[in-house]
Amino acid sequence: MKLWAGRFQKETDTLVNDFNSSISFDARLYKEDIAGSMAHAAMLGKTGIIEAHEAEKIIDGLKAILADVEADQVEFSMENEDIHMNIESLLTQRIGQTGKRLHTARSRNDQVAVDFRLYVKKEIPVIIGMIQDLEEVLVKKAQANLHTVMPGYTHLQRAQPTTFAHYMMAYANMLKRDITRLEDCLERMDECPLGAGALATSTYPVDRFQTAAALGFRCPTDNSMDSVSDRDFAIEFLSACSILMMHLSRFSEEIILWCSWEFKYVELDDAYSTGSSIMPQKKNPDVAELVRGKTGRVYGSLITLLTVMKGLPLAYNKDMQEDKEPVFDAIDTVELCIPVFAAMLDTLTVKEKNMRAAASGGFINATDCADYLVKKGMPFREAYMIVGKLVNFCIKAGETLDTLPLKDFKAVSPIFEEDVYQALELNTCVNGRQVYGGPSAESVQQQIDHIKDFLAQRKKG
Known part of the structure; x- marks a missing residue:
């Protein structure tokens, strides 16, 4: 018989029971559910709501259940719907009538709210730690x-x-924001809904x-209705995860381009690439492509929960059972992607000569050429027009600004002198x-040092 069956005169239809059940996915909350129940039982005993010896018996029973679950000696039942009722039923089976006192002054509404918060609260530092490991790789590559x-x-x-180091620190700063976003989410969700009851606390x-x-x-949450109906913490978490995955996806796109023959700026390690079943020459960036693809999956989790919550009146509604699967899936996806992405990045080879050869073409020092004229007194817009004409001339003549004879420079402006070639040299352009x-190099070193300091502060904390 179900724990809530008193008002009902008929058994739940099997189809409804299967449809209603969440134990297939919320079983992963067993540790949080037991922790919440132990805290609740201890409070019941201390406040005299139940006898102290009853609270102790309940807590001992819950500890034994936890040990058995972790030893894989417990099989949860679909009949008991969810993790909360499964744990309570097991407790009652083991310790008898005293187990039935556990749910005094508590509802499944505040029970699931605290379990879910505890779970997300536990996983955020795990994800932050993974991002920090990825930051360490970026710092190493930049240095x-x-x-x-x-x-x-x-x-x-x-x-x-620019430089490859500058590029790496751009992503390092994105990931820094991801860390602080998750930290903000963790701080905002650090309030306990237990004791809110179904919606109006308890007598x-x-x-x-x-x-x-x-x-x-x-601290506890301030409003009991909000306590049981709030899923902002999960939505905010999914939003932070989605932004994080967007950053990883952008980075993946760059790596996919860079390791193609058309760019050949980097080469992926064989251990982080795959081949083709038919084309023997292929070396595919599957890790980066999968990270890019899995980003949509995390976005989907965010949209799912936003959609579930958008039309719900206060307080709890059964729709909210749909909150956990998208969050669980997003956590699993993010925690799968970050370590393998970090390892792929750590082991890739930077093709420095190819990068420099590419930088020598495409007139990427054209702005520096205009700046050269401006520093000699010419208004920028006039300098811009002159350099544009020079670029057009070079394209037709098959030259670059670096190889163009000085007489051709002087043909468009007498301001040009021999020192223009030093001004257009790539190292001058970058380090200027x-x-x-x-x-x-000096500026990027500062950026590296800032990220190192940022990571060191978190290790201390």
């Missing part, structure tokens, strides 16, 4: 490539010279501050950009 000149792009067209003198502290929360945040 080794401070002087590796490559083209920077806009519209996927060669635009201005028993429950101590919500005790249970909040016992479960490691900063010493503005804070720029690609010069």
